[in-house]
Amino acid sequence: MTPDHPKKSRGTLFVCATPIGNLDDASFRLIETLKKVNLIAAEDTRTTKKLLSRYHIGAKKMISYHDFSGTTKKEKIFGYLEQGTDIALVSESGMPAIQDPGYALIRACIKKGFPLTLVPGPNAALSALVLSGLPADRFLFVGFVPRTKGKRRAKLQQFKDLPYTLIFYESPNRVQAFLEDFQHTLGNRNICLAREMTKAYEQFIRGTAAEVLSTVKEGKIKGEVVLVAEGYKGGLIKEFTASEIKDRLYGLLAEGLSKKQAMKIIRRKYDIDRQTLYNISTEI
Numbered sequence: 001m002t003p004d005h006p007k008k009s010r011g012t013l014f015v016c017a018t019p020i021g022n023l024d025d026a027s028f029r030l031i032e033t034l035k036k037v038n039l040i041a042a043e044d045t046r047t048t049k050k051l052l053s054r055y056h057i058g059a060k061k062m063i064s065y066h067d068f069s070g071t072t073k074k075e076k077i078f079g080y081l082e083q084g085t086d087i088a089l090v091s092e093s094g095m096p097a098i099q100d101p102g103y104a105l106i107r108a109c110i111k112k113g114f115p116l117t118l119v120p121g122p123n124a125a126l127s128a129l130v131l132s133g134l135p136a137d138r139f140l141f142v143g144f145v146p147r148t149k150g151k152r153r154a155k156l157q158q159f160k161d162l163p164y165t166l167i168f169y170e171s172p173n174r175v176q177a178f179l180e181d182f183q184h185t186l187g188n189r190n191i192c193l194a195r196e197m198t199k200a201y202e203q204f205i206r207g208t209a210a211e212v213l214s215t216v217k218e219g220k221i222k223g224e225v226v227l228v229a230e231g232y233k234g235g236l237i238k239e240f241t242a243s244e245i246k247d248r249l250y251g252l253l254a255e256g257l258s259k260k261q262a263m264k265i266i267r268r269k270y271d272i273d274r275q276t277l278y279n280i281s282t283e284i
Contacts, residue, residue, distance in 0.1 A: 011038070011085040013109050015102065017121030017189055019178070020224075022198035025122050037088040039080055044092040051090075053134050062218050065143040067101045072272040075112060081114045088119075093224075095123045096279040099169055108185060125167045127225035131204060132165075132192035135230070140166040145175065149181060156185040158255060161232050161269045163250070168227040175221050179213040182229065190230045198225035214252045236271040245270065245280050253284070 009012055013031050019025040034040065034052065041050040042075055047183045065073060080087060087104060088098050109116055110184060129136050144203035145155045145168060170178050174191070183190070191212045193205040196234030201223070205215050209229075245266060 003121065008093075009084055010114055011081040011083065011087060012115040012117060013081065014086065014088045014117055014119055015096050016088050016090045016095055016119040017123065018048075018051060018090050020122045020124045020127065021196060021202075024053060025198060026051065026055065027119070027121055029117050030121060031057070031273055031278065034060070034088055035242070037055045037086045038257045039063060039078055039085055039087045041087055041089045042158070043090065043096075047092050048090055061217065065105060069101065074105060077105065078108075078112060078114070093122075093124070095121065098123060098125065098141070117122070122198070124194075124224065124226050125169070127197050128192065128194035128228050129165065129167055131194065132228035133206060134165045134192060134228055136165065138163065138231070139167060140231075141167045143167075144169045145178070152178065153181050153185050156182060156197060158251070160186055161243065162265060163231040163233070163251070163268050165231050168229070170223040170225045170227055172223060175225055175227075176213065176216050178227070179209055179215055179216060183209040186229070192228045193221075194226045194228070195221060197226070232269070234269075237269060238271045240270055240272070242280050245272065245277065246283065249281060249284055259284070 007194055018030065021022060029255060036054075036058050038061065040060050042062055042064060043066045045062050045064055048062065052058075055070060063073070063077065067075070072127060077087065089101055090104050091100045094100075097106055106116065111258045125141050129139055140159070140162060142159065168178070172195070179191075182189075186209075188208045188210050191207065191209050193212050193216070194203070198200050205212050207215070248266055248269075249259075249262050252257065252265055257265070259281060263281060266272065267274070
């Protein structure tokens, strides 16, 4: 009787954070993981090769995985994992899945039951938040906003009443337009513009939206940009209607907040007692 061969275990997807600029920020665990995995799924294989070269990691089998990778590429990665191949997922820089195509792959792997683990490390949004000098106890990561003026202003309008520090990503070519629309929509709030973080020409521009905009107009902004802005700090609105409160609740729920979270935000904005707000919320 021929004994059954043990089934080969599935491979693990290692979600790896990589340096956001300075290659010296790579962790020991990241280096060891990149050495040990059988395959690297990289958003930009050229950038990843530079990282491998910096730490004298021998030639690795790589597969590109980026915004334009379709179902076929995912299925190929699933096939490797099914065969027991360990894979490192890396973005061009920073933490995969944060404004990054890695999100879709991670979600799909969870659905299919593949093992995953995280190799933590740098993240541009949190780095900018920490050095902005703005409140870091409550914040909302927005990422990139629409490119066109009308859609961008409409998107910014959604955050007008939120008390959280806001974090945006933006292209250096659109920073001026963003700041103009930000000031028009959210007012002259305090802002920190961070660019080229951890690199030789790292820069932080702090001030009001008008002051930062003035500085941006004086010289061309280069490199990756993160904008951190203070949240809404106005006083409580005392005059309002139940219909207005209901509309605000609908808007917050549409943004993905839970009803409990939405009600907390409403109470920070409006002079409304808990019972009245609860009664209105039950109609939704």
